[in-house]
Amino acid sequence: MGRKTAIIDTATRLFAEKGFADTATAEIAEKAGVAHGTLFYHFKNKQGILREIFTRSGSAYLEELRKTIAGQKTGMEQIEAALRFNEEYSRDHSQQILIFLRIFPDQLKEESHSPERQFIESIQQEVIAILRKSLDAGISDGTIECGDTEETARVLNSLIFGITHIKLMTRENTPSLTRSATDFCRRALAP
Amino acid sequence: MGRKTAIIDTATRLFAEKGFADTATAEIAEKAGVAHGTLFYHFKNKQGILREIFTRSGSAYLEELRKTIAGQKTGMEQIEAALRFNEEYSRDHSQQILIFLRIFPDQLKEESHSPERQFIESIQQEVIAILRKSLDAGISDGTIECGDTEETARVLNSLIFGITHIKLMTRENTPSLTRSATDFCRRALAP
Amino acid sequence: MGRKTAIIDTATRLFAEKGFADTATAEIAEKAGVAHGTLFYHFKNKQGILREIFTRSGSAYLEELRKTIAGQKTGMEQIEAALRFNEEYSRDHSQQILIFLRIFPDQLKEESHSPERQFIESIQQEVIAILRKSLDAGISDGTIECGDTEETARVLNSLIFGITHIKLMTRENTPSLTRSATDFCRRALAP
Amino acid sequence: MGRKTAIIDTATRLFAEKGFADTATAEIAEKAGVAHGTLFYHFKNKQGILREIFTRSGSAYLEELRKTIAGQKTGMEQIEAALRFNEEYSRDHSQQILIFLRIFPDQLKEESHSPERQFIESIQQEVIAILRKSLDAGISDGTIECGDTEETARVLNSLIFGITHIKLMTRENTPSLTRSATDFCRRALAP
DNA sequence: GATGAATGAGGTTTCATTCAT
């Protein structure tokens, strides 16, 4: 494994555990087993490391989400799969998700649209678009009935986001929360 | 206005705008119009300022939420009121909410149950308890039908949390999101 | 002697001896007998220390030059006094002069008119103006004869500048250079 | 153009623009279109690059100065030619001259007689010797009258040095300064 | 001859906190 990979992996872990601001570049280097200066050979600065982690995991999330949904037949099944996927993904990739949750607020201060900020928003939009398509499919195949699909997709996105956040924060084992949310949605979207 | 109040108000604004770690105590002092040393006369340390802001606004949120719900008749109306309340509160007290969203992740690193962490969790529990009572009321008065009320309350809490977070992050004007969410819930809880 | 003064004095010595870039702030602090952080309490940054030294000594030079010249009767005597003054001043305040000579080139890179750059140019203009007045006086009292006084003043300024620079660089004991230059000027300006 | 030449040319430009200390070897390499390591294949270290630039341009200056003077008949014409030459040379080779002006002060700190320092002093001595020979010639051919020619040559050297420095620093277009200086010298040296 | 990844010493600056007044 190359040094650059080692740095990214270590940084991912530390950023997730302690947050971006509270992780020292010296610690990343030490734990990654490289010299301090090596960090700045491979990345412009500390922010640059974050940026790379960010972009990589954002794309991965979307890709897997799409693949999961593609495997479902009815629209309703797709929505349910999306909720289940989120449950599993945030369990298996809690570090990446944590970094997102941590970085979110940090981006607020920059009124200027930073690349990270734009990237985050584009992912949100993407998720909403995916959910909407499933809703539309559900209406066509008769498994779903709801008002404006765009609006409904945004509600679902909020719910998913909220569940993920709470799961990671409270660290309770909460697959039951996802199950309950699925029931909730099934009732709300039932024809 | 006393000096201590000036410090708290200024710190609230700055923590909301730039986050806890990125706000220097010297800047708080300067913007509050007091000497740097004065901060440490009134508070044990930087964390102490945050702690005070924290406790104050957490209690205020719960109190107002309870009052709002108490003014509603049916269980369903109470749930709707809770959603509306959240919309208005996060609009009018965005600074306090932002601080919560920012501080949340920072508390994760301390496995040891810090006071802030416990406080946050207790608020979540409180909100869930309030929502559950409304659900129970709704079942009694026939305006709501749902499975386990504890579980449903947790779902509602996640949804509310997600909406708030997204609203503050995207800064889109999204009262429509709350409206759509209300519709969504009405369908899910309808008898 | 206050700490700020100690810092300025130490920095003056070190900047003169080793140059601005090659003097570490940590060394200034140590030699001045203060903590490293104290430097940045009293000055915005390293450049800020230089700026203060700069402004202080520039004004002092001009003031003393004016006083010296004011004590002379004829225009020719004033010019001779200016040369003599320069000799003595650069002997007694070699540190300040050295800093100027060192900083000069550093300012070239900033096309943008930095405060230091403007300050340096204003001093040059001031010296030229002073010399010109003496030349005018000399023409009036019959001790000097020359073409355009503005142009001649600029030549004299160049000569003075060159002598100073060479004296400080070669570190030869060169009062004779000033004496010879005075002779040279006397012949060039004689009626 | 070989890689070594590219390095020297790029370094010359950058040292002139930003100074020796403020030019990073990595930047030289990048701008010269070679790998960073290549610098240290062709030169022992950063200082070595400077040394080469230095030696090359110092010799060139002297050689051309000698040639120019050789083309003049009378001693007075030779002095005038020297001034004119300086004007033109510092216009056409401002980069090399700038490097000299920048490096001069840096050499002061090394009490130990560094090669650069010795080289600079030897050039000064050479220029003085050349001027002296012209003065002697002028006295012989009756176009010049002055005191000790060694001393007078040193004064002329100072003047030339001062003019060059001021021209490069103020970046004013100042051929008139050289013209005025020539007049000044003509009067000082006239029989 | 040439490369570029890797180094680590050293640089400047920030900042929460203390303490004498």
Add this chain to the structure above:
DNA sequence: CATGAATGAAACCTCATTCAT
């Protein structure tokens, strides 16, 4: 009560140089 000068640990980052390829 309140101040602000002073601290020093720790942070991020730069950069000349080396060396295996």
